Amino acid sequence: xxxxxxxxxxxxxxxxxxxxxxxxxxxxxxxxxxxxxxxxxxxxxxxxxxxxxxxxxxxxxxxxxxxxxxxxxxxxxxxxxxxxxxxxxxxxxxxxxxxxxxxxxxxxxxxxxxxxxxxxxxxxxx
Numbered sequence: 001x002x003x004x005x006x007x008x009x010x011x012x013x014x015x016x017x018x019x020x021x022x023x024x025x026x027x028x029x030x031x032x033x034x035x036x037x038x039x040x041x042x043x044x045x046x047x048x049x050x051x052x053x054x055x056x057x058x059x060x061x062x063x064x065x066x067x068x069x070x071x072x073x074x075x076x077x078x079x080x081x082x083x084x085x086x087x088x089x090x091x092x093x094x095x096x097x098x099x100x101x102x103x104x105x106x107x108x109x110x111x112x113x114x115x116x117x118x119x120x121x122x123x124x125x126x
Contacts (some may be wrong), residue, residue, distance in 0.1 A: 006123055007031040007048065011041035011057035011069060012085075021056065024112045025119070038064025045073050052080055054119055058108075059086040059097065067100045074101030081122040085110065 008030045012018040015036065022032045033048060035041035038061035045052055055073055059066035070082055084097035087108035094105040103122055106115060 005029065005031050006053045006125070007033065007051045008119060009033045009035065009041060009045055009048070009052050009055040009057075011035045011038065011055060011061060011066070013037055013058060013061050021112065021115065024116060028116055028120075030119070037062040038066060038069045041069055042072055045076070049077055052077070053123055054081040054083070056083045056085065056115065056119070059084060059093070067096060070097065070100040070102050081119075083115070083118060083122070085115075 008025055010018055010021050010032060012021065013036050018034055018036060022034055025032045033044050033052070035044050041057060042064060045055065057066045057069055061069065066084055070084055073080060073082065082102040083104045083106055084102040085106045085108050086093050086097070097105045104118055106118065
């Protein structure tokens with residue numbers, strides 16, 4: 001039986017990082033939706049709520065911050081997996097992300113292979 005193709009929403013305002021993550025995840029047979037700011041990510045999630053299995057979001061996003069995005073997405077679809085990522089040096093950033101409803105936190109910069117492994121683990125594809 002063929003596994004359902006899983007869909008990941010990438011919310012990252014740095015275009016090169018967003019494009020790199022998209023390419024890497026597509027090579028791992030994920031369907032990838034891209035957003036370059038928090039508001040677009042939220043609108044994209046609303047439009048594809050039934051398909052999105054995982055969201056990877058940066059915290060420092062224009063138009064709507066990552067923490068608010070996580071809270072809104074979590075409220076709409078409790079089953080979605082969420083990874084929050086940030087390069088901010090704040091001490092409590094992991095706690096803030098987890099309290100907002102993320103499943104995992106990744107400090108930036110991270111290695112794309114680590115993100116892929118974490119995504120597969122959260123989605124039960126390890």
